[in-house]
Structure formats: structure tokens, C-alpha cells
Amino acid sequence: MTVPLIDPFQRPISYLRVSVTDRCDFRCVYCMSENMTFLPKKELLTLEELDRMCSTFVRLGVEKLRITGGEPLVRREIMTFFRSMTRHLESGALKELTLTTNGSQLERFADDLYAAGVRRVNISLDTLDEEKFADITRWGRLPQVLRGIDAAQKAGLRVKINTVALKGFNEDELVTLTEWCASRDMDLTWIEVMPMGDIGNEDRLGQYWKLDDLRQSYAQQYTLSDLPENTGGPARYVRLEETGQKIGFITPLTHNFCESCNRVRLTCTGELFMCLGQEDNADLRGALRNHPGNDAPLEEAIRGAIRLKPKGHDFDYSRQSVDGRVSRHMSHTGG
């Protein structure tokens, strides 16, 4: 029997997030600079290598795969990869195959994703105002994303909206966004902006909207009940009695969530990051490419990496400077 992946702090690793590309059709101001240099194609894991990599993790006990990026749906032939993961859902080894997307390509792919076994998607959307949307994403257009959301729901996918909480930008849309999500039976999760990557001149402390403050704003408008749910990640949830909807708060900076962390992240070049907030990583691509047809070295490299998973991250805004800053972009590790 395969020994499951357990890290040095006795946390079982059952969740893998995979970035399948560093490219994107948007340039969100908190995520990328306008002129990004992307990786040459040969650096990327091929779709076959992604399959081998993910299948190995599944064999070692990973039950949930989240595909992300960059924008996962701009990777060429990405549906081939999704379809290749269907066999793990059918065997029961994989419990969930899901993705995080900006929604721009969903009109094209929602039905195929459902057919491949995807049942839920997280769609990132920070504003319902067309002009503000174009400002924050630089290259994105709101109507295209709204059509993508329609297509996803029509295909039968459950949609959760992820919104980055940005001071002075979408503070005034708290109720609008909440009611819009409620009217479409979508949950909503707010994410605190994290200090990742060089993104030009943006002032991160200026962007930082503490989710404790946001929670208080909710409490002024709605009756909140805390939900005990713990997904092993940084999200905490409340239910709004008035709308019945679930609101999530991802607060990696305000609260430490590391004690129950069950996840690791694979980049599109095959580096495994054991913690979103640390630079430590392990190269799995070598173990994969140098041993075609033999997964034993890859399994050993994965086990070795998990043994190095740190206890937690060091992001800290409390001293009014951005400490614990990580130089890579979110699009590299996958959000």
C-alpha cells in the first residue's frame, strides 16, 4: 500500500494546486506588471508531463486538484489535460477536479469542463463596474466575463466568486457584489491583497483593506453566523441570514492559518512550492524528465519535498512595512 504524504508537522497533504501556465489575457494591477516577460515554452511541463505529475500526486493520496495559472484556460489544448484527469475521478482516487479562472474563456469551455467532471469553478471578479473592471484588469472586459459566468451556470457548474478586497476601489461595492451573487446563487469570497511580485508602482499598503474591517461592514448590514467549516486553507466563512449565502474571507495576512494547511503548489515549470509565502521549493521536473517511464524517482522527490514543508509563512503588514515579501508573482505559483 502507498504511504500517504504527511509533512513534518503531521499535516496530511491531500490538495494540489497546479499552475498550468504563467501567461494571462489580463494584467490585473495587483498581480502583474503591464510588460511581463513570460517563460519560454520549453521550460513548461508538457500536457503529458502535467498528467504524469498529477497522476503521481493522486497515487500518493492527493484527492483534490485545483488548476490555476496565469489564466489556465489560455493554455493551448488545456482541455486535453482536463479530460485526462477524468479517469482519476472515475476511479474514485480523485474527489474533486476544479479550477480558478478569470472567466474570460468560459463561454468557450464551460460545457467541456463539465463533461470532464468539473463541478465547481472559482471565478475572479473584483467589480461590477465596466470602467473599473477595465482599469483593474488593464486588458479585461466585463461583458465577456459576465457571459462566461452565464455559460458556467448554464453548463451546471457551481460558481464561487473571488474578489480581491482593495481599499478605495471596491469598498463601495460590498452590498452590490453581495446582492448580485445572492441573486445568482453564488458564494462570494474576499481575498486580502498579498505582497507578491514586482508589479510596478502600485502601493500595496494603500491597496490593503483589512478583512476584519470588511467583516464589520457586513455586520452593519446583515446578520452573520460563523460557519465551523474548515477546508484546510486560509478561508473562514460566515452565512448571511438575510440571503442564505456563504461569504468567505481569505486572510493570510491578518490571521495565521498555517496549522491546518493541507496543500502544496506546483508551478508550470514543475517546481513544488510547499508554502505560498516562502521561497523554498523543490524541482520535480528533473526527476520527471530524466526518468521517462519510471515514476519512482519522482515519487521520492515529492516525498523529499514534503519533508521540507515549513510550519508557516512570514507575511506581515503589522509594522506598516511589507515584511515577508515574496519576489515571485502570484501567477507563477498559482493563486
Ligand code: SAM
Ligand atoms: N487567472 C486566474 C484568476 O484570476 O482567477 C487564476 C490565477 S490568479 C493568480 C488566482 C487568484 O489570485 C485570483 O483570484 C486573483 O485575484 C488572486 N491574486 C492575484 N494576485 C494577488 C495578490 N497580490 N494578492 C491577493 N490575491 C491575488
Ligand code: SF4
Ligand atoms: Fe491574470 Fe488572474 Fe493575475 Fe488577473 S489575477 S493578471 S486574471 S493571473
